[in-house]
Amino acid sequence: MQQDGLWQAVLGEVELSVSKGSYLTWFKNTELLHNDHNLTIIGVQNVFIQQQLQKKFNNLIATILTKKGFPSRRIEYQIITSTTQRMIYDEPVFIEKQEETKNEPQHTTKNGFSHSYRQGLNEKYTLDNFVVGAGNELAFAACQSIAANPGSKYNPLFIYGGVGIGKTHLIQAVGNALKNQNSEINILYISTEQFVQEFVESLRSRKTADFASYYRSADVLIVDDIQFIAGKEKIQEEFFHTFNALHQANKQIIISSDKPPKDIPTLEERLRSRFTWGMSIDMQTPDFETRCAIIKTKSLAHNVELSPDIIEFLSNNIPTNIRELEGALNQLLAFCEMRAIEPSLGVATSLLGSSKSRPKHLSAHQVVDRVSKYYQVPVDDMLGPKRDKDIVVARQSAMYLLRSELHLSFPKISRELKRKDHTTAMHSVNKIEKQLNLDSDLKQSLAAIKERLYA
Numbered sequence: 001m002q003q004d005g006l007w008q009a010v011l012g013e014v015e016l017s018v019s020k021g022s023y024l025t026w027f028k029n030t031e032l033l034h035n036d037h038n039l040t041i042i043g044v045q046n047v048f049i050q051q052q053l054q055k056k057f058n059n060l061i062a063t064i065l066t067k068k069g070f071p072s073r074r075i076e077y078q079i080i081t082s083t084t085q086r087m088i089y090d091e092p093v094f095i096e097k098q099e100e101t102k103n104e105p106q107h108t109t110k111n112g113f114s115h116s117y118r119q120g121l122n123e124k125y126t127l128d129n130f131v132v133g134a135g136n137e138l139a140f141a142a143c144q145s146i147a148a149n150p151g152s153k154y155n156p157l158f159i160y161g162g163v164g165i166g167k168t169h170l171i172q173a174v175g176n177a178l179k180n181q182n183s184e185i186n187i188l189y190i191s192t193e194q195f196v197q198e199f200v201e202s203l204r205s206r207k208t209a210d211f212a213s214y215y216r217s218a219d220v221l222i223v224d225d226i227q228f229i230a231g232k233e234k235i236q237e238e239f240f241h242t243f244n245a246l247h248q249a250n251k252q253i254i255i256s257s258d259k260p261p262k263d264i265p266t267l268e269e270r271l272r273s274r275f276t277w278g279m280s281i282d283m284q285t286p287d288f289e290t291r292c293a294i295i296k297t298k299s300l301a302h303n304v305e306l307s308p309d310i311i312e313f314l315s316n317n318i319p320t321n322i323r324e325l326e327g328a329l330n331q332l333l334a335f336c337e338m339r340a341i342e343p344s345l346g347v348a349t350s351l352l353g354s355s356k357s358r359p360k361h362l363s364a365h366q367v368v369d370r371v372s373k374y375y376q377v378p379v380d381d382m383l384g385p386k387r388d389k390d391i392v393v394a395r396q397s398a399m400y401l402l403r404s405e406l407h408l409s410f411p412k413i414s415r416e417l418k419r420k421d422h423t424t425a426m427h428s429v430n431k432i433e434k435q436l437n438l439d440s441d442l443k444q445s446l447a448a449i450k451e452r453l454y455a
């Protein structure tokens with residue numbers, strides 16, 4: 001677990017530093033095989049990834065490892081054999097011919113179409129280990145219903161929402177649940193980037209018919225991050241036909257995206273309308289309590305019981321991205337395990353406290369001022385004792401933004417707003433966070449204020 005935890009923490013940071021496409025293509029299935037002061041060995045799936053990481057990302061990886069407290073003189077990238085890969089098909093598939101894998105059997109699918117960069121379902125994502133709470137309960141309920149009865153009620157299911165909030169987890173969990181009930185079922189999970197890559201490859205090798213029939217043979221097709229299909233006409237057309245074929249045959253289609261169909265630019269109208277045929281769900285960032293429950297669950301999975309103050313600290317400090325939150329937790333656990341110490345608030349603060357930097361050009365004063373102008377509530381009222389509704393909303397919004405944008409501590413936020421008790425800031429921030437999921441006007445107001453702050 002220590003290496004796993006460390007590597008998850010490193011990946012969490014890599015993900016924030018490189019494009020989503022690069023992350024998925026080059027880092028997604030990597031593993032840490034060894035780490036000490038002299039040598040770090042990273043397991044990769046094929047020679048392309050090996051070369052790319054070596055050439056382009058070696059420095060980044062070295063820097064992050066050092067930053068996490070685990071520097072190493074040298075980093076090597078080792079190709080993992082195919083037996084360690086997770087496959088979702090009856091027959092295994094393997095990547096194109098390449099030197100390092102010449103001793104491995106070259107597998108292809110029934111129709112002879114050979115897949116590259118295959119990742120498939122990851123069985124660590126289950127419905128059971130998904131923590132349900134405000135923000136994700138609707139998406140969860142829809143997924144549960146599909147797992148019980150695929151192809152009937154919500155077809156397609158289109159789930160959209162921000163980065164790192166559990167979309168991939170949920171849609172993979174449906175695939176895993178169905179596979180557990182019936183191992184014969186043909187479930188195809190694919191990231192849109194892979195879909196694109198494979199399509200391009202099939203054009204090059206003149207195997208588009210194989211490509212098409214492969215995807216149309218699915219009982220359940222799960223396509224992750226469909227927003228990457230934007231602007232790619234040929235692929236949109238291919239996907240359109242696949243969609244129709246499956247939908248007509250009552251096969252379940254599940255799609256995720258970082259935005260709703262109407263906001264995906266240059267998406268063909270006919271695809272856009274199809275995406276909304278079934279059910280579209282706006283998945284939200286889990287609220288404070290749910291985040292705490294997620295941390296609790298994840299730490300217990302590592303056999304560690306964290307005290308409430310650590311859990312709340314993590315949940316408060318990393319409010320929007322569960323992947324980052326998990327990365328921070330893993331970093332903390334790995335750090336404590338390697339040094340054989342108990343996790344404490346002190347360690348958590350020293351490890352993570354400085355990870356957020358505040359934008360230099362923004363001051364607390366500017367934030368309060370912006371909020372005051374937007375809501376047309378005088379700053380004096382915001383800082384004063386009045387409790388009229390519009391004043392309270394402005395005051396709490398300001399506290400929320402001081403937290404989310406400037407990452408100020410609660411005592412500091414309370415002082416900025418002239419509140420006596422530092423818990424006032426904590427309650428206000430939590431309250432706004434919760435309300436954001438329910439109140440679209442508030443959400444819009446805060447987005448508008450933020451836009452002006454950074455304009």
Ligand code: ADP
Binds near residue numbers: 168
């Ligand atoms: P997205 O696809 O929305 O970017 P992911 O599904 O990859 O996000 O989630 C990021 C990480 O957070 C994953 O490791 C996932 O297991 C975890 N996660 C997110 N939401 C939950 C949840 N409600 N319960 C348990 N784990 C979660």
Ligand code: MG
Binds near residue numbers: 167168224225
């Ligand atoms: Mg995802």
